[in-house]
Amino acid sequence: MIHEGVSVDGHPSHDREEGENQHMATTLERGLRRLARAATCAVAFAACLGMVVPSVYAEEPGRWPVENDVVQNAWKQGIDGSGVKIAVIDTQPIGEYPGLADADITYQVGSFRKADSKKRVKTQCVINGKPLTATLRRGEDSWQYTHGTDMLTWIAGNGKDYDGKTGVLGAAPKAKLLSIANGREIKGSNLSYDCKSGKSDWASVDYGVDEATAVKWGARVINRSQGSLMMSYDYEGFVTALRYGVITISARANTTDTGLRDLVGDPRKMNYFPGVVTVNNVDRNGVLSQASDTVDGNIAVLSYGQGVLSPAEHLMAGTLTPTNGGTSTAAAVLSSYLALAMQKWPDATGNQILQSLVRNTKEGKGKPTIDPERKRGFGEVDLNALLTVDPTQYKDVNPILEYQMKAAAQYPEYKDWYTQDCSKNPDGIQPNGDLTDFAIPCEAGLIGKEYERQQAAWKKVEQCRADGGSDCMKYSATNTADAKGSGAVSGERSDAKPAAGLPVWAWGVIAGVGVVVVSVGIVFAVVLAKRRRRSQRPPRNVVPAPAGGYPPAGRYPVQSSPAQAYPPAPAAPPVQVVPAPVSYTRPPMPQQPAQGYPPVPAPAQAPQPPHGRHSR
Numbered sequence: 001m002i003h004e005g006v007s008v009d010g011h012p013s014h015d016r017e018e019g020e021n022q023h024m025a026t027t028l029e030r031g032l033r034r035l036a037r038a039a040t041c042a043v044a045f046a047a048c049l050g051m052v053v054p055s056v057y058a059e060e061p062g063r064w065p066v067e068n069d070v071v072q073n074a075w076k077q078g079i080d081g082s083g084v085k086i087a088v089i090d091t092q093p094i095g096e097y098p099g100l101a102d103a104d105i106t107y108q109v110g111s112f113r114k115a116d117s118k119k120r121v122k123t124q125c126v127i128n129g130k131p132l133t134a135t136l137r138r139g140e141d142s143w144q145y146t147h148g149t150d151m152l153t154w155i156a157g158n159g160k161d162y163d164g165k166t167g168v169l170g171a172a173p174k175a176k177l178l179s180i181a182n183g184r185e186i187k188g189s190n191l192s193y194d195c196k197s198g199k200s201d202w203a204s205v206d207y208g209v210d211e212a213t214a215v216k217w218g219a220r221v222i223n224r225s226q227g228s229l230m231m232s233y234d235y236e237g238f239v240t241a242l243r244y245g246v247i248t249i250s251a252r253a254n255t256t257d258t259g260l261r262d263l264v265g266d267p268r269k270m271n272y273f274p275g276v277v278t279v280n281n282v283d284r285n286g287v288l289s290q291a292s293d294t295v296d297g298n299i300a301v302l303s304y305g306q307g308v309l310s311p312a313e314h315l316m317a318g319t320l321t322p323t324n325g326g327t328s329t330a331a332a333v334l335s336s337y338l339a340l341a342m343q344k345w346p347d348a349t350g351n352q353i354l355q356s357l358v359r360n361t362k363e364g365k366g367k368p369t370i371d372p373e374r375k376r377g378f379g380e381v382d383l384n385a386l387l388t389v390d391p392t393q394y395k396d397v398n399p400i401l402e403y404q405m406k407a408a409a410q411y412p413e414y415k416d417w418y419t420q421d422c423s424k425n426p427d428g429i430q431p432n433g434d435l436t437d438f439a440i441p442c443e444a445g446l447i448g449k450e451y452e453r454q455q456a457a458w459k460k461v462e463q464c465r466a467d468g469g470s471d472c473m474k475y476s477a478t479n480t481a482d483a484k485g486s487g488a489v490s491g492e493r494s495d496a497k498p499a500a501g502l503p504v505w506a507w508g509v510i511a512g513v514g515v516v517v518v519s520v521g522i523v524f525a526v527v528l529a530k531r532r533r534r535s536q537r538p539p540r541n542v543v544p545a546p547a548g549g550y551p552p553a554g555r556y557p558v559q560s561s562p563a564q565a566y567p568p569a570p571a572a573p574p575v576q577v578v579p580a581p582v583s584y585t586r587p588p589m590p591q592q593p594a595q596g597y598p599p600v601p602a603p604a605q606a607p608q609p610p611h612g613r614h615s616r
Contacts, residue, residue: 062309062322063159064284065333066169070384074340079387081172081339086155086221087214088332090148091192092181095135097149099167103156103177106217107134110182111209112195115202120233123203125195127184132195134181144319145311147185147328151225152177154308154325154332155339162317168309171336178217180210187315190254207270208237215246220342220350222248223335225328227271232428232441238273239446242398243453245350245478248276249335251327252296254289259296261374264414265404267444272298274418274447275401277354278377281305281330286362286380289324299377300400301357303337305330334381341386348391349478351454355394360385368399396461396476397454405451418448453477 059067074080093100095107109132114121125132136143144162153168156175161167182205183192197203207230214222215237222241227250230238241248250271252259260266265274272278280299281289283306310325341353348356358368361379366389368378408414416429422442429440454477464472473479 060159060166060169062307062320063166063169065154065304065308066171066336070387071171071340074344074383074387079340079344081156081175081336082343083174083176084172084221084339084342085176085178085217085219086172086223086335086339087178087180087217087219088148088151088155088223088335089180089182089210089214090151090223090225091146091183091185092133092136093146093148093152093179094138094143096138097145097153098160098162099153099157100149101160102158103152103170103173104175105152105156105177105179107179107181109134110180111206111213112197112203113206113209114197115204120206122206123197123201125183125203125205126197127193127195132181132184134179136184138317141184142187142315143185144317145314147225147314148179148181150310150325151223151328151332152179154329155223155336161320165318165320166309167320171333172339175336175339178214178219180213182207182210185314204231206234207231208234211237211248212240215241215244219246221335221338222246223332224248224250224270224276225331226250227253227269229438230268230270230273232443234270235267235441235443235446238276239450242275242401242447242450243477243481245396245398245481247338247350247354248273249279249331249338250276251279251281251331252292252299254281254291254324254326256292256294258294259298261295262297262407262411263300263370263377263400263403264408264411264417265298265401265447267417267440267447268438274404274451275398277301277334277357277400279303279327279331279334280375280377281324281327282380283307288375289326291324292327293375295374297374299375301334301361301377302380303330303334304381305333308333337381337383337386340383341391344387345391349396349476351396351398351478352391352394353386355397355399356386356389356391357381358399359394360389368403370403395458396473396478397458398451401447401451401454405448417444418451420445420448 065071089110093107109125112123112125114123136146138144150168153170155170156173156177157168157170158173159167159169183195185191186193195203195205205228207228211222211234238248250273252271259272265276266272267274270276277300278298280296280302281292282302282304283289284304286302287306288302289306305325305327307322308325308329309320310323310329312319312321312323338353338357341356342348342350345353358364358378359366360382362382363369363371363376363379371377371379405418408417413432417440420429420440420442422445425442427439428442428444431437431440457475457477457480460475461472464475
């Protein structure tokens with residue numbers, strides 16, 4: 001579905017079903033559990049562990065991030081991204097691409113400003129004498145696929161390619177998408193064309209305005225599979241997203257250049273902006289792609305982009321093949337997974353979804369644990385955990401932002417980044433006094449203030465609960481955001497429909513033992529389970545938050561990266577990557593040993609040169 005233009009709409013409240021048959025559904029669900037335990041050993045074992053049962057469908061090569069039991073069983077429960085809004089800020093997509101024919105997408109052109117003006121002057125992007133359009137036609141300028149097309153399909157693609165061939169399948173086909181085109185790719189490059197605002201003046205992408213536009217539209221997730229240097233006036237839009245609990249997903253570059261040694265953020269770079277989820281790329285077994293296998297302390301989460309369907313040639317139709325889709329694809333896959341989690345848990349704020357993401361990775365097992373080698377961040381995304389662990393138990397504070405603020409405060413070269421006051425140091429901070437390095441703008445202090453606001457708001461929630469109050473979440477950071485826009489308020493910011501019913505693994509159990517059950521009874525149980533009201537009791541498989549808050553007491557701050565030059569400390573054991581079985585489980589990553597406080601500072605590292613606006 002294609003919409004022309006963008007309408008800034010409100011967010012209807014969720015329709016809550018009465019659940020008249022809750023007791024009967026619960027009884028039937030218990031019966032199904034007993035039946036599962038009486039089934040074959042393999043099926044019973046999987047059910048008791050809360051794992052999924054292998055499916056019977058034939059997996060197409062390169063579509064495993066979606067053609068797996070967790071996603072397929074979620075779809076059977078109606079968890080398909082319905083009602084969740086995702087903004088994709090990227091290059092022009094092919095508007096008539098068959099793989100997007102069934103998707104609900106609104107297309108619009110991004111925002112641009114005059115590059116040579118000291119003030120923020122809005123303008124248009126002109127490429128080769130023509131204004132940038134929201135979409136491309138197939139074959140226009142020879143394009144058959146584009147980076148923007150790839151990202152949209154990995155979120156909401158229908159599995160079709162040109163001429164009836166197999167295409168990319170997105171995990172959230174029913175999500176509502178806003179495509180914001182902020183450039184056109186240069187053929188054979190990872191860069192975009194420079195824009196002109198007229199015959200001679202140059203135009204620059206207004207990243208902050210595009211971010212704010214997505215928030216105002218009502219996005220719960222913003223996918224930015226790009227990287228670029230940021231200007232100080234871009235900060236306001238990104239801080240607005242933080243205020244409203246809108247999750248921004250980005251990707252590190254597809255290079256082996258090392259990054260900063262710890263998760264401290266870098267407000268000079270869009271893909272490392274504090275609070276943004278920076279993704280690196282792994283295959284289905286959790287092995288890092290060789291293209292980006294490097295030390296980078298700002299990696300937050302690992303997602304899937306290696307060995308997936310991707311165009312071998314963007315100028316030639318029918319060239320989709322399993323290959324390295326890059327960190328960009330990994331970011332888009334993560335965005336689609338978060339959409340499923342948001343639909344499943346409509347009362348959770350974006351920050352609470354993020355808390356669940358970093359705590360319940362395949363390495364985390366309920367605790368947010370950073371990889372001591374600084375390659376894997378908090379670990380590999382675990383969609384099954386996102387769909388089974390109730391995130392509303394966690395605090396409404398962006399956990400990545402929290403870690404970054406606390407970590408930066410422990411390093412002499414980073415400690416003043418987020419406490420700046422433009423009235424006192426309008427020129428910002430020159431890292432280590434190096435005038436050849438890019439300065440940290442004084443506006444970075446806005447980031448620190450937003451973190452303090454989130455923490456103060458959560459203290460009010462806790463005090464309200466301690467006093468025996470009700471509806472205490474009304475004091476949370478997301479629900480007290482005062483910026484304009486319709487976004488990011490728990491329960492009211494999206495028209496996502498709850499998909500209450502059996503846990504994800506139960507569908508596999510039903511499939512495995514269905515021959516023992518009368519089909520009419522199964523249908524009746526499923527219908528009732530879908531209709532019953534969500535229980536107010538905590539789920540049985542909820543992992544309690546660790547005592548002492550976040551990060552876990554005694555583990556913060558973390559050790560500097562072993563790849564950096566610094567006085568040697570006890571080395572952490574190497575990361576052993578173990579291929580995952582069908583249930584997608586993996587032994588937990590080794591936790592880093594407790595270090596001295598503060599950590600031994602390492603020599604400052606200059607920022608990496610800009611690598612183009614999109615990482616592939």
